[in-house]
Amino acid sequence: MNTTPVPVIHVVDDDVVFLRSLLFLLEGCGFEAVGHESAEAFLGATPALAPQGGCLLLDIRMPRMSGLELQRRMVSAGSPFPIVFMTGHGDIEQAVQAMKGGALDFLQKPFKEQALLDTVNRAVEASVERQRRRVRQEEAQTILERLSPRERKVARLLALGLSNKEVARDLDISDNTVHVHRQRITEKIGSGHAADLARVLLRADPAGLDAS
Amino acid sequence: MAKMLKAFWRNASRGGGQKLREDCALMSRQLIVGLCLLLAASAWGREATKLASGEAHIHVGVLAVLDDQDTQHQWQPLLDGLSTALSGKRLHLHPLDPVGMERALKANELAFVITNPGHYVVVEARHGATRIATQTAAEGGDPAHAVGSTVVVRADRPLPEGLAGLKGQRVAAVAEQAFGGYQLVAAEWVREGIDAESGDVERLFTGYPMTRVLDAVLQGRADAAILRTCLLERWIGEGRLKPGVLRVVAPRPDSRLPCQTSTSLYPGWAFAASPHVPPDLAREVALALLTLPPDAQGTRWSVPADYQRVHDVLRTLEVEPYAFLRATRLEALARRYWFVIGGALALLALGMLYTLRVEALVKRSTAELTRSLDERDKLTRELEKDREAMDHLSRLSILGELSATLGHELNQPLATIANYTASLQRRVSQKRLADDALKQALQDIGSEAERAAHMLQGIRALARKRVVQRRRCDPSQLASEAVALFRGLQAHAPEVRLQIDSSCVGAAVMVDALQVQQVLLNLLKNALDAHRLAGMDAAPLLCRLHVQSGQVCLAVQDEGPTLSDEQRAHLFEPFFTTKPDGLGLGLPICRTIVEAHGGALRARPADEIGHAGGMVFEVWLPVLEAAQDLLTSAKDNPS
Numbered sequence: 001m002n003t004t005p006v007p008v009i010h011v012v013d014d015d016v017v018f019l020r021s022l023l024f025l026l027e028g029c030g031f032e033a034v035g036h037e038s039a040e041a042f043l044g045a046t047p048a049l050a051p052q053g054g055c056l057l058l059d060i061r062m063p064r065m066s067g068l069e070l071q072r073r074m075v076s077a078g079s080p081f082p083i084v085f086m087t088g089h090g091d092i093e094q095a096v097q098a099m100k101g102g103a104l105d106f107l108q109k110p111f112k113e114q115a116l117l118d119t120v121n122r123a124v125e126a127s128v129e130r131q132r133r134r135v136r137q138e139e140a141q142t143i144l145e146r147l148s149p150r151e152r153k154v155a156r157l158l159a160l161g162l163s164n165k166e167v168a169r170d171l172d173i174s175d176n177t178v179h180v181h182r183q184r185i186t187e188k189i190g191s192g193h194a195a196d197l198a199r200v201l202l203r204a205d206p207a208g209l210d211a212s
Numbered sequence: 213m214a215k216m217l218k219a220f221w222r223n224a225s226r227g228g229g230q231k232l233r234e235d236c237a238l239m240s241r242q243l244i245v246g247l248c249l250l251l252a253a254s255a256w257g258r259e260a261t262k263l264a265s266g267e268a269h270i271h272v273g274v275l276a277v278l279d280d281q282d283t284q285h286q287w288q289p290l291l292d293g294l295s296t297a298l299s300g301k302r303l304h305l306h307p308l309d310p311v312g313m314e315r316a317l318k319a320n321e322l323a324f325v326i327t328n329p330g331h332y333v334v335v336e337a338r339h340g341a342t343r344i345a346t347q348t349a350a351e352g353g354d355p356a357h358a359v360g361s362t363v364v365v366r367a368d369r370p371l372p373e374g375l376a377g378l379k380g381q382r383v384a385a386v387a388e389q390a391f392g393g394y395q396l397v398a399a400e401w402v403r404e405g406i407d408a409e410s411g412d413v414e415r416l417f418t419g420y421p422m423t424r425v426l427d428a429v430l431q432g433r434a435d436a437a438i439l440r441t442c443l444l445e446r447w448i449g450e451g452r453l454k455p456g457v458l459r460v461v462a463p464r465p466d467s468r469l470p471c472q473t474s475t476s477l478y479p480g481w482a483f484a485a486s487p488h489v490p491p492d493l494a495r496e497v498a499l500a501l502l503t504l505p506p507d508a509q510g511t512r513w514s515v516p517a518d519y520q521r522v523h524d525v526l527r528t529l530e531v532e533p534y535a536f537l538r539a540t541r542l543e544a545l546a547r548r549y550w551f552v553i554g555g556a557l558a559l560l561a562l563g564m565l566y567t568l569r570v571e572a573l574v575k576r577s578t579a580e581l582t583r584s585l586d587e588r589d590k591l592t593r594e595l596e597k598d599r600e601a602m603d604h605l606s607r608l609s610i611l612g613e614l615s616a617t618l619g620h621e622l623n624q625p626l627a628t629i630a631n632y633t634a635s636l637q638r639r640v641s642q643k644r645l646a647d648d649a650l651k652q653a654l655q656d657i658g659s660e661a662e663r664a665a666h667m668l669q670g671i672r673a674l675a676r677k678r679v680v681q682r683r684r685c686d687p688s689q690l691a692s693e694a695v696a697l698f699r700g701l702q703a704h705a706p707e708v709r710l711q712i713d714s715s716c717v718g719a720a721v722m723v724d725a726l727q728v729q730q731v732l733l734n735l736l737k738n739a740l741d742a743h744r745l746a747g748m749d750a751a752p753l754l755c756r757l758h759v760q761s762g763q764v765c766l767a768v769q770d771e772g773p774t775l776s777d778e779q780r781a782h783l784f785e786p787f788f789t790t791k792p793d794g795l796g797l798g799l800p801i802c803r804t805i806v807e808a809h810g811g812a813l814r815a816r817p818a819d820e821i822g823h824a825g826g827m828v829f830e831v832w833l834p835v836l837e838a839a840q841d842l843l844t845s846a847k848d849n850p851s
Contacts, residue, residue, distance in 0.1 A: 015624050015628070017624075017625075017628050017656050017659065017660055018624050018625075018627060018628040018631070020652070020656060021627075021628040021629075021631035021632045021635075021653075021656055022631050024631065024632060024635050024649065024652065024653060025631040025632070025634060025635040027635075028635035028636075028638050028639050028649075029635075029638065063706075063749040063750045064749070064750055088623045088624070109623045109624070109626075109627035110623060110626045110627030110628075110629075110630040110631075111627065111630070112630075112634070113631075113634035113635070113638070
């Protein structure tokens with residue numbers, strides 16, 4: 001078991017005893033659990049999301065920096081951690097705010113072990129998926145970076161399903177020139193088909209095909 | 213007792229039987245009288261015409277005071293004697309009672325009337341009858357002193373002093389119209405100021421014959437009896453009455469008769485001629501009367517007496533023919549004193565109106581008073597109920613204000629315990645529970661359970677229904693206990709800095725410790741909420757104590773925003789709140805509690821009292837007087 005890497009779950013709660021019990025529970029379920037006694041401590045540690053997946057269980061109500069504040073900072077920093085909030089009695093309003101802020105889910109204390117596991121598992125899956133998507137995006141971006149700006153424009157129009165002639169008229173260049181660009185693009189990306197071009201463009205930027 | 217009752221019944225039944233017999237006798241007598249009149253009536257018409265020619269039948273009415281047979285027996289010899297004396301004339305006797313006599317006289321059916329002095333005066337007045345002779349008493353004497361009344365009582369009863377001594381007693385007489393049998397005594401009473409008619413004397417009229425009166429007094433139905441004078445002596449002489457059984461009330465020493473009398477003596481019975489009798493016949497009859505020898509009883513007829521004294525008696529009694537005096541008396545009085553009477557009546561009416569009005573006013577004001585008293589009682593009851601409800605609400609509300617955080621705080625240990633147990637179960641079932649792990653879990657579970665229990669204890673103390681108990685308390689101790697409780701109830705309670713001034717040393721307050729702690733808890737909770745709203749959850753709270761002019765001040769200060777004047781003005785009003793989830797009941801209840809202890813609750817900005825920070829809430833409570841303090845400590849330590 002030690003040989004296969006397990007998801008790493010980070011927990012932030014100012015109630016030390018509760019924190020300890022939660023780590024105990026998560027470890028018992030086969031996760032690797034890391035505790036932080038405050039939002040500041042978590043930020044100071046700046047842990048990276050494990051490639052095998054993981055998530056952040058975050059107490060919503062804490063002295064000094066609250067859970068919501070930490071979430072805001074992580075979102076603005078582009079942190080890949082899926083966040084599951086832990087709320088106490090009567091924190092529904094804050095929970096709603098947390099969900100609007102992009103939280104994956106929230107758990108109301110005290111929670112059932114199964115509910116925790118289901119949520120954590122979903123978060124881990126989400127983190128894995130997120131990481132996969134990020135890898136693909138980075139790959140697509142690397143590929144696109146090989147194209148010149150002119151080639152990128154041509155590739156975008158081709159991906160939208162335009163013919164060479166239509167691209168030439170749209171860009172006010174000759175058919176021949178379009179043909180040359182298309183050959184270069186095919187060389188650099190490995191395919192000149194509209195569908196393949198569209199997939200790469202969307203992976204690199206989900207809004208890449210929108211009207212500019 | 214039984215014996216007495218028996219005797220009473222015997223007497224009663226005997227009296228009743230006798231009464232029946234007497235009633236029968238009365239009826240038969242009336243029947244006979246009626247028949248006689250009926251039989252005679254046909255003859256009378258003729259006789260009236262014959263009278264004018266100076267012959268035949270002459271009808272004489274006699275006042276029947278005894279039974280008819282006796283009357284007949286008494287008077288028939290006289291009429292026979294007259295018939296003999298008046299040759300060629302037959303006199304017929306008609307025993308009549310006053311009513312019958314009246315009717316017969318009205319019908320001109322009688323030529324002559326023989327009647328008692330009182331009745332004669334009436335007949336004279338009504339019908340113009342004229343007396344032609346007066347009877348003397350059998351015992352002799354002159355006709356002007358022939359009739360009197362003798363009042364007797366049983367010898368075994370106390371003898372009344374004079375006729376006035378009969379006042380208030382039961383006196384028997386034959387009839388109210390009886391002259392010798394009642395009126396003479398009644399006139400004496402009137403002269404002595406006794407109003408027998410109005411009940412000064414209880415009168416018992418037995419009716420004729422006079423033996424009934426005797427029976428009444430002998431049987432004890434009456435205290436005294438009024439008899440015609442000489443009747444007593446006659447009955448004794450005839451052996452009908454034992455001598456010495458009766459005694460005479462107020463016997464007159466100057467009696468002109470050989471009989472005892474209680475009144476003076478008056479003229480005897482009158483022989484009167486009706487106005488239509490020719491004077492010759494009248495004279496003839498008068499002469500015959502005067503010349504007749506004494507009858508069997510020894511009475512005879514004499515010259516007509518003066519009946520003036522009879523008139524006096526009847527006038528005194530205001531009876532026929534002087535009955536008009538009664539009416540006149542009232543009328544005359546009314547005419548003469550109408551203004552007095554009218555005034556008196558008016559005054560009486562005014563008085564009655566006034567009384568009625570006063571009574572109505574009193575009734576109305578009483579009703580109003582009762583109503584307002586009832587209302588006051590009702591208000592008092594409602595107020596008490598409200599206060600009780602408020603008191604209960606105060607605990608629940610402070611609990612409610614605290615419960616939002618409390619709920620959250622209680623969740624923590626519960627969630628911790630739940631985590632451990634769930635994990636322990638999983639590890640055990642997977643047979644991979646390490647000893648170290650078990651130890652850690654059990655330790656944390658234990659400490660968390662204890663923490664939860666501690667919080668619940670605080671809630672229970674607040675929520676418990678309890679009687680307010682005021683005891684001598686040290687304010688410093690109250691404050692530190694409240695702070696400890698506050699921190700115990702809040703897992704993340706910030707630091708509370710307790711500053712106790714030296715002026716508080718030895719100061720004591722007489723309070724309900726739990727209630728004051730509720731107030732302090734509420735103020736601390738408010739301060740914490742103010743900090744949280746301002747995003748400064750961890751900032752310390754300040755609790756300061758000092759004594760000033762006989763009052764201890766427990767102040768809770770926060771570093772939150774200062775409230776505006778308007779907010780402060782409404783701070784203690786129910787349902788006013790600045791918190792998003794506040795009920796707005798905490799402070800009003802706190803003020804109620806503090807004021808119930810004779811203290812005051814104030815809110816002001818901290819800079820007003822020279823401190824940096826937000827708001828200060830001050831609980832002012834009166835410090836126990838030194839003497840009271842000593843007393844209380846003496847009670848506490850009876851050494």
